[in-house]
Every structure is written in structure tokens, then in C-alpha cells.
Amino acid sequence: MIEHSTRWLGGFAAAYLVLLPTNAAVAPRSIAFGGLLLMLVLLAVATGRARVTGGPPDGPGSTLPAPPRAVAAAFAAWALWSAASWFWSLRPTYSADQIEREVFDTALVALAFFLAARDAFAVRVMIGLALAGFAVLTSLALGLAADGGWDAGRWHHGTGVWSMWIVLIAPFALLPIAPPPLGARRRRAAFALLVALVALLLASARLTDNRMVWLALGAVFATAALLAAARWRAAFWRSPLRWAAALVALLMVFSLLFVDAAREKAAVHYPPHTTVEDTLKHDPRLALWDYTAGRIRERPMTGHGFGRAILAPEMERALHDPLLTHAHNVFVSQWLQTGAVGAALFVALLAALAWRYAAYFRARDDALAFVGLVGLTLLVGFVVKNLTDDFLFRSNAKEFFALNALLLGFGTRRAAEPADRREGSAPTGADTGR
Secondary structure, eight states, X not given: OHHHXXXXXXXXXXXXXXXXXXXXXXXXXXXXXXXXXXXXHHHHHHHHHHHHHTOOOSSTTOOOOOOOXXXXXXXXXXXXXXXXXXXXXXXXXXXXXXXXXXXXXXXXXXXXXXHHOOSHHHHHHHHHHXXXXXXXXXXXXXXXXXXXXXXXXXXXXXXXXXXXXXXXXXXXXXXXXXXTTTXXXXXXXXXXXXXXXXXXXXXXXXXXXXXXXHHHHXXXXXXXXXXXXXXXXXXXXXXXXXXHHHHHHHHHHHHHHHHHHHHHHHHHHSOTTOOHHHHHHTOHXXXXXXXXXXXXXXXXXXXXXSSTXXXXXXXXXXXXXXXXXSOSXXXXXXXXXXXXXXXXXXXXXHHHHHHHHHHHXXXXXXXXXXXXXXXXXXXXXXXXXXXXXXXXXXXXXXHHHHHHHHHXXXXXXXXXXXXXXXXXXXXXXXXXXX
């Protein structure tokens, strides 16, 4: 029963991940979420029954792993402190709703994806479908834009949320060229698919007119390239100019598109003849952060209560801007909501994730090293993108934790297997480039 429930859990998880980036499929997404919860209940019942009866496992996928202790402890500490902030929240009703959505629901989603990543096939299916969904939604946006206008709020949760999803899914565009058993077997087809996915990332990001998306994407691909060159040194030194040229060309494209987006923003949202430099000097977030710093000083240790928009009415009145209703920086936002303690626990969670991915990256197994590389680039992209906004919210928060849980679920199982029994592992003594 455990094995079959895990398979069904993987199916519901794949559907949920595909549907998260769009707001045009609320009912199917709710059904997928309900399926996740049902499978978690069935797994809990089956696991409890197996412990009581002491019976043998019912198949090769019947043993459920435990999450990495440091990551689980850091997440639990952050979640419990966030939930505890209800007791001193300025708006207890609002905080209670946000705690349920952003903490408890997210924890269940993360647990479901951790358990669903039972093997390489499950990971390929879930990530492959997520990439396919991204390609479909990008093609839809491009078609609507060519037909006269793209309303991002209709299909894509808005430009900000969609730009965050672009950054989160970007590291997984490397999946086709991953080492066995994760990547595609045909190398030419794998590189062609990678090029197509990068092209879709570029086109989709340009539609958002977002500036930080280019800095975040640049950080993602630069981090991935540098880590890959360090991990697979033999492959790098066989053709260093090709690696360097590809990275430099991609970063130049990101830089040009960043400047183009900044100029368009200056032309559309500012008075005539406003330069890009002027838009940065007069960015409304500067006044927002100054105001936020003052509110943090009122409750520096405990914060005002969990919820990104906990001070939204006060911010809107003070800054006279309906768009400035939260801190627009994920770390400042955590501090504002749950104080220095909550911000420190959130940083500790990111550090625990980075530490685990670094351990995977240093492993002798190439598949584990690839998981570590993707995990580290995922964290880098998330942090850079959230320096000027706070997308640890609703669909983006669930995507972030689901993708991390997916990597940790596969990595935990892979690391626990004997080296000679790992699917697709290189034979002893193989050249890994280390």
C-alpha cells in the first residue's frame, strides 16, 4: 500500500506543480492539492500499520525516508515561530489566515513532494511536466502579446509572480543535460532542448518588463556554470573556451535585456526624458524601506505578526501608493513580520538548505552532484530575485518549497543507496573530473 500510495502521490504532485503557476485552473489545482492530502493520510495509515504489525515492506519503494535533520529542524523552527506570532499580531485574524496558507499548507506541500521523489523516473516526470507547463504558458503569453496584448493577471498570476516562477524553474532547464539517470540519453537532443528552454526563458522574462529577473537569471546561470566547471574539471579543460564563450554570451544577453527593460520602464512609468539612473535614484522602494525600518524599530525582536501585508493599510496611507503594501525585500519582510528571531530562523533555513546541497555537490556520485548544483542555483536565484520584492507568498512560496523538497527527496534516497546499486552510477574508478 505504501508503494502504490507514493506513486499516486507523485501523480498528484506533478499535476499540482504544473497548475501552480496559473490562476486559470483553480478547481483542478484544488483537486490536485486534495489528492496530495489524501495520499499523505493513506501513507500515514499504512506506515503506522506496518509499524504495529511489524510486517515486511510491500515493495522496493515502500520505505519512506526521513528528511535531512538540519533542514527539517530549521523549517520547523521557522514555521513554529511564524505561527507563534499570532499571539502578538496586530491583526490576529489576518495572521491566522496567512499562517494556515503560507506555513501549514506549504509544509504539507513540501512533505508531499519530498515523499513523491521516490526515484529518478518520478523526478524526471515531475520536472519534465513542470517544464512543459512552463513552455505552454510562455507560448500562450507570447501569442497573446503578438495578438495585441498580454494580460498577465488572467493566466499567470501577474507579471511579478510569473517572473519569480521563471527564476525558480530556470535551474531545472538544465535537467536534459544532467548525468544519468536524470538526464536525457541522447546528448544532441538534450542540448537542443536546453537551448529551446533558455530561449523560452528569455522571451518570457522580456514580456514581464521586470528588471530584477535579468539579474536573477544571470546569477542562476553564472552560478551553474562556475559550479559545473569546478565539479567536472576534466570536461571543462577539454574545451574551456566553449564553456566561457557560452557563459559570456548569455550574460551579455541578460545585461542588454536588463538595460532594455530599465529604459522601457523609465519611458512608460516616469516623466519624459527620465534616465535609467534617475529611475534608480527615485525608486519608490527607497522611501518604503525607510518607512519599514522605522516600523521594525517599534518591535525589533518579535515583529508585528505573520503575513506579508500585515501593515498594508498603514503603508498605503503613509506612502500614498497602493502598490507599496509590503516590504519588497524577503529578509526585511521576515523581520517586519516576525522580528529578528524570525528573520534569523529564515536565514538559518536557507543556510541549512545550502549546506545540504553543498554536501550533495561534493559527493562522488555525479547525479547527487547535479542535484547539489541545481539546489544551490535555485537558492541563488531566489535570493537575488527577492532583494527588491517578497515572493515568499502563495504560489511562489509553494513552488520554492516544493522544488527544494523534490531535490531533497531524491537526494536523500540516492545518498542512502549503496554506490554499486545506484541507477545510472558510474563504475568504480570512472573519471568524474575531480
